[in-house]
Amino acid sequence: MDRAFFKHSLAPLLLLSAACATSSRQEQALGSKDPTRGDGPRPEPARLYSDVAWLADDAREGRRAGTRGELAAARWLAARLESLGTEPLGTQGFLQAFQVPLTPLDRGGSFLAGEDGTGRTRFDDAENVVPLFCSGGAEAQGPLVFAGYGIAADDLGWNDYGDGSVEGAIVVVVRGTPPVERIAAATVEGETAENPHGSAPTQSSSWQGMGALFHKVIEAKRRGALAVVVAQHPTRLEPLPPFNSGRGAQANIPALMISAKVVEAFLPEYADLVGRLDRGDGVERPRRVGAATVRADVVRESGTAYNVLARIPGRVPGRTVVVGAHFDHLGRGGPGSLAPQQQGQIHNGADDNASGTAVCLEIARILMEEKPAGDVVIALWSGEELGLLGSEYWARAPTLDLSVVSMNINLDMVGRAASGKLSVLGAGTAEDFEAWLDAAGPKAALELQVNLSGQGVGGSDHQTFIKRDIPALHLFTGLHSDYHRPSDDVEGFHAEGASQVASLTLDLLARAHATSEILWAEPAVEAVASPRGGFRTRFGSIPDYAYDGTGLRLDGTSPGGPAEHAGLLRGDVIYSIDDVEIEGMGDFMYVLNAHKPGDVITVRYVRDGDRESVPLTLESTQAE
Numbered sequence: 369m370d371r372a373f374f375k376h377s378l379a380p381l382l383l384l385s386a387a388c389a390t391s392s393r394q395e396q397a398l399g400s401k402d403p404t405r406g407d408g409p410r411p412e413p414a415r416l417y418s419d420v421a422w423l424a425d426d427a428r429e430g431r432r433a434g435t436r437g438e439l440a441a442a443r444w445l446a447a448r449l450e451s452l453g454t455e456p457l458g459t460q461g462f463l464q465a466f467q468v469p470l471t472p473l474d475r476g477g478s479f480l481a482g483e484d485g486t487g488r489t490r491f492d493d494a495e496n497v498v499p500l501f502c503s504g505g506a507e508a509q510g511p512l513v514f515a516g517y518g519i520a521a522d523d524l525g526w527n528d529y530g531d532g533s534v535e536g537a538i539v540v541v542v543r544g545t546p547p548v549e550r551i552a553a554a555t556v557e558g559e560t561a562e563n564p565h566g567s568a569p570t571q572s573s574s575w576q577g578m579g580a581l582f583h584k585v586i587e588a589k590r591r592g593a594l595a596v597v598v599a600q601h602p603t604r605l606e607p608l609p610p611f612n613s614g615r616g617a618q619a620n621i622p623a624l625m626i627s628a629k630v631v632e633a634f635l636p637e638y639a640d641l642v643g644r645l646d647r648g649d650g651v652e653r654p655r656r657v658g659a660a661t662v663r664a665d666v667v668r669e670s671g672t673a674y675n676v677l678a679r680i681p682g683r684v685p686g687r688t689v690v691v692g693a694h695f696d697h698l699g700r701g702g703p704g705s706l707a708p709q710q711q712g713q714i715h716n717g718a719d720d721n722a723s724g725t726a727v728c729l730e731i732a733r734i735l736m737e738e739k740p741a742g743d744v745v746i747a748l749w750s751g752e753e754l755g756l757l758g759s760e761y762w763a764r765a766p767t768l769d770l771s772v773v774s775m776n777i778n779l780d781m782v783g784r785a786a787s788g789k790l791s792v793l794g795a796g797t798a799e800d801f802e803a804w805l806d807a808a809g810p811k812a813a814l815e816l817q818v819n820l821s822g823q824g825v826g827g828s829d830h831q832t833f834i835k836r837d838i839p840a841l842h843l844f845t846g847l848h849s850d851y852h853r854p855s856d857d858v859e860g861f862h863a864e865g866a867s868q869v870a871s872l873t874l875d876l877l878a879r880a881h882a883t884s885e886i887l888w889a890e891p892a893v894e895a896v897a898s899p900r901g902g903f904r905t906r907f908g909s910i911p912d913y914a915y916d917g918t919g920l921r922l923d924g925t926s927p928g929g930p931a932e933h934a935g936l937l938r939g940d941v942i943y944s945i946d947d948v949e950i951e952g953m954g955d956f957m958y959v960l961n962a963h964k965p966g967d968v969i970t971v972r973y974v975r976d977g978d979r980e981s982v983p984l985t986l987e988s989t990q991a992e
Contacts, residue, residue, distance in 0.1 A: 408734075408738050409738055410867075411731075411867035411868075411871055411874075412730065414863070415726075415733070416723075416730055416866045416867060416870070417858070420722040420866075422444070423695065423717075423726070424717060424722045424856075425716070426716065427440075428440060428441055429699060430697050430700055430717065431717065432471070432697065432699025432702075433468045433671075433673040433751040433753065433757065434670070434673045435699055438673060438674070438695075442463060442673075442674040442695070442748075442750065446461065446462035446676050448729055449462055449678040449732060449746065452732050454678035454679065454680050454732055454736060455678060455680070455681065457768065458674075458676070458677045459767060462676050462677060462678055463676060463677075464674065464767060465673070466672070466674075467671070467673070468670060468671060468672075468673045468754055468757055470668075473666070474498070474499055474610075474611035474665065474666055475665045476494070476665060477665035478492065478497050478624060478666075479491060479492035480624060480661070481662075482512060482634060482658055482661060483659065491630045495627065496608075496627040496629060497625075497627075497630065498610060498625050499624055499625075499664040499666045500585065500598065500624060500625055501609075501613070501617065501933075502581070502582050503621075503623035503624065504618065504620045504622060504666065505622075506664060507662065507663040507664075508621070508662050509594075509660070510536050510537050510538050510595075510659065510660070511538065511656050511658070511659050512540060512657050512658045512660040513534050513537040513540065513654045513656050514541075514635060514641070514653060515528045515534060515541050515654040516528030516541065516653045517544070517546055517579070517584075518539070518541030518542070518584035518588055519584075519587070520587055526546065528654070529654060532655075534588060534592060534593050534654055535591065536592060536594055537592075537654075537656075538593070538596075538662055539588040539595070539597070540597045540599055540631055540635075540657070541584050541588065541596065541598055542598075542599055543579075543600055543625070544579050544604060545575040545579035546575075546645060547646055549648075551575070575924075577923075577925040577932065577937070578938065579927070580925060580927065580932045580937075581609075582617045582619065582932065583938070584598060585619045585621070585623045586619060586935070586937060593621070594622075595621055595622040596619070596621065596622075596623045597623075597625075598624070598625050599627070599628060599631040600625075600627050600628040601628070602632075602639035602643070603639070603643075605628060608625045609625060611666070617934055617982065618668075622662050622663065623664060624662060673696070673751050673757070674750055675747065675748065675749055675750055675758045676695070676748040676750075677748070677762070677767055679768070680732060680745075681739075682739065682742035684742060684881075685742075685743060686742055687772055687773075687881075687886075688742065688743040688745055688768065689744050689745070689776070689777065689881070690745045690747050690776045690777070691731055691745070692728070692747035692776060692778055692829055692830075693721055693724030693727065693728045693747075693749070693779040693829075694721050694748070694749040694751075694752030694758065694780060694828070695721065695748045695749070695750065696749070696750040696751060696752055696758070697716070697720060697721070697722075698717065698852060699714075700714055701715060703968060703983070704753050704967075704985050705966075706965055706987070707852070707854060710854050713854040714854060715852065715853065715854050715856065716854070716857050716858075718860060719782075719845075719848070720851065721752070721780050723779075723866055724780050724782050725779075727779050728748060730867075730870050731744075731746070731870055734870075734874065740877060741882065742880070743772075745773075749762070752780075752828065752829055754968060755968040755970060756832055759829040759832040760832050763832050763833075770838075774880060774886045775798065775839040775840060776829075776840040777840070777841050777873055777876060778841065780828040780829065780830075781845055782843055782844065782845050783860070783861040783862060784848055784860065784862055784865070785814070785862055785868060788815055789815045789816075789846075790809075790817070790844070790868075791817045791843075791844045792805055792819065792842070792843055793830075793844060794819070794834060794842050795818045795819060796889060796891030797834055797840055797888065797889060797891050798888060798889055801841060802818065802820070805818050805876075808872055808875040808876055808879070809872070812875060827969070828842055828844075837888045838888070839889075841876070843869055843872070847964055848860075851966065852965070905960045905964065905965050905988065906929060906965070906987040907930055907931055907956075907960055907984070907986065908925055908926040908929020908930045908931040908987070909924075909936070910923045910924035910925060910926065910938075917941070919941040919951065919952075919974070920941065920952065921942075922938055922939065922941075924938045925937070925938075929987070930984050933985070934971065934982045934983065934984040936982070936984075937975065940975050941973055941974045941975075943972055943974060945970065945972070946970055963986055966985065966986065967986050968983050968984070968985050968986075969983070970982075971983075
């Protein structure tokens with residue numbers, strides 16, 4: 369049988385076009401020998417390659433949930449499933465809509481205006497005024513109040529707020545921290561979650577994360593500030609940081625970064641005041657310096673994303689197996705990207721996760737030709753890269769009775785199996801899984817690296833099922849240097865290996881339908897570093913090792929790390945991450961080991977007696 373690539377248009381109701389012959393070289397690279405299926409329909413590597421190429425084309429703009437590229441992909445997938453004859457299982461045919469946060473935007477209209485020594489003045493150019501990553505989009509008017517570095521730490525002998533009030537004010541603070549020698553009574557731990565044995569203290573670590581921009585903004589907001597303006601240090605004239613849409617922290621008040629030139633227009637003695645602070649001379653603060661109006665022209669909106677859902681009826685209706693893969697990716701970078709210097713470039717996500725999506729389409733094609741014994745749901749999720757939003761939405765608003773779902777097979781990053789190796793996570797969530805995998809792996813010519821652990825493993829959509837005590841397996845060919853970078857393109861996709869993964873999935877489906885009951889098993893906790901290919905995740909925290917309560921209390925955050933980006937602060941007590949309770953450092957390290965760089969986790973914590981939560985994107989400890 370000749371192999372063929374298929375061309376697909378963008379139209380929502382597209383059917384497969386005529387096949388064109390591949391070259392002999394492509395025939396050799398994409399041959400579809402399948403040792404597991406006899407004379408029945410077999411996974412065809414050429415189809416897999418063609419589908420990955422379409423999904424990972426630049427025209428899809430990285431398939432970020434809630435964007436036109438993701439919508440085009442969702443419609444194309446729905447049309448493909450319809451052309452195969454599957455039954456729609458969404459709320460709008462094959463589609464199920466849900467809301468996701470869109471990438472925040474700086475529209476360029478931020479300003480600071482007020483009375484200076486010569487009259488009314490306004491600064492609105494990007495060299496002098498930019499919104500901070502955590503800013504809300506709003507305007508505020510009020511007295512302009514200078515509050516030093518915006519640090520309040522009596523235990524370190526420093527308090528820029530003293531007994532003064534900034535209620536209803538626009539607070540101006542200096543970027544950075546005072547010199548280390550200004551710390552009057554500090555115990556410098558210098559320890560982080562990644563280096564529990566300690567390290568030489570730096571100026572920022574000595575101040576325990578209080579120089580972080582978000583810390584300064586929240587410190588003022590706690591005291592009633594209407595807005596916060598962070599000014600350049602008069603002698604450390606670093607460029608103003610551009611608005612960073614990749615950070616997760618939100619202050620929900622206007623927050624700007626301004627040049628020293630701007631603050632000097634309202635406070636001519638600014639350089640002298642900061643110099644006196646740095647020398648340890650007495651300086652009155654907070655002090656009113658005039659009145660101003662500020663506007664942060666930041667837009668934070670939500671958009672519509674779509675799950676694509678189809679049902680394949682079995683010969684004997686009854687229990688259902690959900691075979692799923694997420695089809696969204698990172699768009700042009702932002703949260704989750706491991707290429708901070710390439711923000712704005714399209715992240716095509718050929719392996720992550722056009723590969724798993726293509727395998728699902730091929731499984732659907734084969735099952736429609738050779739009816740399965742039981743029902744199968746093909747679930748193509750969106751919003752996974754934003755924190756499993758699509759699969760979680762479906763689980764809370766299911767389009768079939770969840771009680772009939774016997775298990776989930778999750779295909780996330782299955783496009784790099786050239787070595788013949790495949791990791792399988794969650795194998796301890798059902799009593800039968802380990803034996804099935806022992807038998808199925810060799811039949812598919814795959815060497816399986818089986819991990820029994822379940823909760824907290826893998827950072828992908830199988831977690832949605834595991835947290836509901838539904839057995840689930842996650843198939844995964846491992847991390848690589850292209851992961852969450854613009855270089856994850858179709859050229860790195862291994863179609864023959866993906867066809868072997870499809871064969872393994874079909875084998876597991878047959879075993880699931882041949883089993884009278886798949887019994888949930890509470891998986892044992894085990895280390896999961898081995899399938900991660902040597903990558904280690906970075907949270908960017910400074911734990912309080914003296915804390916003896918339940919949870920993990922932070923003594924600060926590492927400058928520029930994920931915890932700082934997410935807005936976590938000194939004194940926050942983390943009590944859970946995703947659905948793993950954090951009772952101490954052991955639980956915390958388990959979660960880090962169970963995830964990969966780029967995963968978005970939900971951190972729940974207590975701050976000032978209130979329970980809050982924030983998404984946090986884990987980073988790699990390996991330098992870019």
